Amino acid sequence: MPAVLIDGTAIAARVRDEVAERVHRYRERTGRAPGLATVLVGDDPASLVYVGRKRRLAAEAGMTDQHRHLPADASGSSIAAVLDELAADDAVSGILLQLPLPNRMASGPLIERIPTWKDVDGLTTLNAGLLARGEPGLRPCTPSGVMRLLAETGAALEGRHAVVVGRSELVGRPMAQLLLERHATVTIAHSRTRDLAALTRQADVLVAAAGVPGLIGAEHVTPGAVVIDVGIHRTDDGLVGDVRTAEVAEVAAAITPVPGGVGPMTIAMLLSNTVVAAERRAAAGRARPVAASGVPAS
Numbered sequence: 001m002p003a004v005l006i007d008g009t010a011i012a013a014r015v016r017d018e019v020a021e022r023v024h025r026y027r028e029r030t031g032r033a034p035g036l037a038t039v040l041v042g043d044d045p046a047s048l049v050y051v052g053r054k055r056r057l058a059a060e061a062g063m064t065d066q067h068r069h070l071p072a073d074a075s076g077s078s079i080a081a082v083l084d085e086l087a088a089d090d091a092v093s094g095i096l097l098q099l100p101l102p103n104r105m106a107s108g109p110l111i112e113r114i115p116t117w118k119d120v121d122g123l124t125t126l127n128a129g130l131l132a133r134g135e136p137g138l139r140p141c142t143p144s145g146v147m148r149l150l151a152e153t154g155a156a157l158e159g160r161h162a163v164v165v166g167r168s169e170l171v172g173r174p175m176a177q178l179l180l181e182r183h184a185t186v187t188i189a190h191s192r193t194r195d196l197a198a199l200t201r202q203a204d205v206l207v208a209a210a211g212v213p214g215l216i217g218a219e220h221v222t223p224g225a226v227v228i229d230v231g232i233h234r235t236d237d238g239l240v241g242d243v244r245t246a247e248v249a250e251v252a253a254a255i256t257p258v259p260g261g262v263g264p265m266t267i268a269m270l271l272s273n274t275v276v277a278a279e280r281r282a283a284a285g286r287a288r289p290v291a292a293s294g295v296p297a298s
């Protein structure tokens with residue numbers, strides 16, 4: 001039976017509509033708009049496109065757009081200075097440092113300069129720790145987008161076996177934790193996993209985030225599974241994912257296409273995180289002064 005295609009483009013548009021509505025209410029309450037600041041270092045063509053899209057959709061949702069573009073040879077301290085300036089700016093609700101940085105510059109120390117409450121990519125150590133502990137915080141956008149796709153698909157998670165292929169900080173690990181939060185039984189596979197197909201065939205929900213084009217075929221999927229393809233690869237035949245979509249669609253109950261699956265959700269969840277960040281900050285400001293940690297000072 002051919003699988004249902006999960007329409008990430010339509011679901012992302014719905015999320016952005018919800019965000020625009022929340023932005024509207026926030027403006028009515030506070031008299032100003034949430035602000036998204038994007039920081040781009042260098043001129044990588046793909047990053048230019050991604051940042052341009054994030055800025056455009058943030059503006060369409062009614063947010064203010066602050067953008068900083070630094071040259072590819074910008075020093076770590078000059079990038080840090082820009083992040084510090086945005087961190088101190090009350091008009092900025094969320095800060096996004098576009099990754100990867102050029103020349104293999106380490107992003108970790110720079111990301112840590114972003115205040116937890118403005119970390120709309122959910123990548124700081126503190127937000128990762130809050131997620132690991134199951135406490136409220138800003139969650140990484142791509143895995144959050146996958147959770148929304150699963151919710152919209154009506155995929156059962158509680159007690160079901162979810163297999164995540166990939167263990168990166170950006171996707172695999174937070175993905176596994178979000179699935180765990182929803183009471184799935186979660187297995188993480190990675191590059192050293194033996195007999196990947198034997199493992200993934202046990203999955204009721206399979207999330208492929210290995211960054212290997214066409215890694216997952218029909219032999220990896222049990223009939224009736226829900227398959228989410230996070231991978232994005234530019235090839236001569238256009239964009240493809242980690243999943244061989246046509247053959248897996250013959251086995252799975254539901255599957256995300258590439259393009260038009262997870263991709264559009266990532267930006268939608270970034271916008272959602274930005275409005276959430278603004279709302280939480282406004283609420284914390286109304287309640288008590290906020291300490292440097294982002295936790296209201298007691």
Ligand code: NAD
Pocket residue numbers: 142165166167168169170171172189190191192193196209210211212215230231232233262263264266
């Ligand atoms: P990454 O390279 O940081 O991590 C890949 C992970 O996959 C690693 O943990 C590795 O152990 C595992 N892996 C590699 N080969 C494997 C194999 N043969 N079998 C099992 N596991 C294997 O990549 P990432 O940042 O997590 O991204 C993964 C993919 O998702 C990439 O294609 C990336 O472009 C895509 N991506 C898409 C979006 C989006 O918005 N749709 C966002 C982020 C990443």
